[in-house]
Amino acid sequence: MHNSVRNFPWMLIFCALSLLAAGLCGIQESEKLVASSGRMFRQQVLWAALAISVAAAAAYPQYAVMRRWAYAGFAASLFLLVAVYWFPAVNGSHRWIRIGPIGLQPSELAKLFFIAALARWLMYRNEQRRLVGWVVPLLLAVLPAALVLREPDLGTALLFFPVLMAVMLAAGVRWSHLAMLLLSGLMLLPAFWSLMSREQVSRVTAVLQQTGPGENPDDDGFHLHHAKRLVALGGTAGIDNRHDEAIAAVHYVPAAATDSIFVVLAARFGLLGVAVLLGLYFVLLQQMLSIALRTGEPFARLFVVGVAALLASQVVTNTAMMVGLLPITGLALPLVSYGGSGLVANGLAVGLVINIALRPHIGVRGEPFRVVASTTATSQAAA
Numbered sequence: 001m002h003n004s005v006r007n008f009p010w011m012l013i014f015c016a017l018s019l020l021a022a023g024l025c026g027i028q029e030s031e032k033l034v035a036s037s038g039r040m041f042r043q044q045v046l047w048a049a050l051a052i053s054v055a056a057a058a059a060y061p062q063y064a065v066m067r068r069w070a071y072a073g074f075a076a077s078l079f080l081l082v083a084v085y086w087f088p089a090v091n092g093s094h095r096w097i098r099i100g101p102i103g104l105q106p107s108e109l110a111k112l113f114f115i116a117a118l119a120r121w122l123m124y125r126n127e128q129r130r131l132v133g134w135v136v137p138l139l140l141a142v143l144p145a146a147l148v149l150r151e152p153d154l155g156t157a158l159l160f161f162p163v164l165m166a167v168m169l170a171a172g173v174r175w176s177h178l179a180m181l182l183l184s185g186l187m188l189l190p191a192f193w194s195l196m197s198r199e200q201v202s203r204v205t206a207v208l209q210q211t212g213p214g215e216n217p218d219d220d221g222f223h224l225h226h227a228k229r230l231v232a233l234g235g236t237a238g239i240d241n242r243h244d245e246a247i248a249a250v251h252y253v254p255a256a257a258t259d260s261i262f263v264v265l266a267a268r269f270g271l272l273g274v275a276v277l278l279g280l281y282f283v284l285l286q287q288m289l290s291i292a293l294r295t296g297e298p299f300a301r302l303f304v305v306g307v308a309a310l311l312a313s314q315v316v317t318n319t320a321m322m323v324g325l326l327p328i329t330g331l332a333l334p335l336v337s338y339g340g341s342g343l344v345a346n347g348l349a350v351g352l353v354i355n356i357a358l359r360p361h362i363g364v365r366g367e368p369f370r371v372v373a374s375t376t377a378t379s380q381a382a383a
Helices: 002-007 008-033 039-058 063-066 070-086 106-122 129-147 154-170 175-188 189-195 200-209 223-232 241-250 263-295 298-322 339-356 371-383
Strands: 096-098 102-104
Touching: 008 039, 008 263, 008 339, 039 129, 039 189, 039 298, 039 339, 063 070, 063 106, 070 106, 070 129, 070 200, 096 154, 102 339, 106 129, 106 154, 106 189, 129 154, 129 175, 129 223, 154 298, 175 189, 223 263, 263 339, 298 339
Parallel strands: none
Antiparallel strands: 096 102
């Protein structure tokens, strides 16, 4: 009992709940901008309650269950990514499986099961220190990324690769091999550009050709232009309720409750609010990496690193999109943006991290991962 209390990640839970609260606040504000009935806010409250319940349930059984079913879960997630084409498209994209009022976005689960499968593959292996050791991990990333890209969902598809790099680094990959693969990826960018759709190309050019303050574009730069204006409107301390009509009329931003919720929070609470929001993410990620360092079991350590890398990639990408540093690709802000599938998947991820934090040494087979990794590195250097 004493160890459980000592290992309980109170700060991680506080940050996660605070981000949920920030998301509810942002959704409520976004609905004011368009004079909505508040339906999205009420739905998000229900989804937040479900996400908390899922997190609590995931923290209870030993995480060995996740390790045991990692490959099966990954295969099931690939099947669901194919199954989306059996259902009608929504806004021109096949991202959802809808059965009556219930909707599921398989790509959210695919990200988690990819991390689990990758951690399972790498947990007791040493060949990742050779180039051939990249073959299976790359395949595990490319399969779901290709299926998600075809939906199309460029933002989510690209997330698999920074997660892959982070987990491979935690597993002991050589920096020279990582640099070689990154260089190869850069050399393939022209080919990737030629395969991009017209819409995807226009979103990139919108970042490269941003409009000035006095202009009002009506093409692909519309979203980015108004997002930046809304961020600027927030100033240092944000605006009050008296400005709602002006915001709705002049600074309307598409997808205010989902992809653009960051700019809504920036307008309402200003630079200080943004600092608090990013500070909560920073502490959340710091807590996850601290849990990974304390964990002796290799699957658990790699899984936590993967979850931290996934959340960090989403936060950096979403916030960079909204201020014009990256193309807008429709990527949500984790634990904050409106959406049931993403929120529940994030709740599951946080619950599994809590599970691992409570059991830092359960299931350790042979030497702890950090000893195996350091021993391998020493022997390779000697050779």
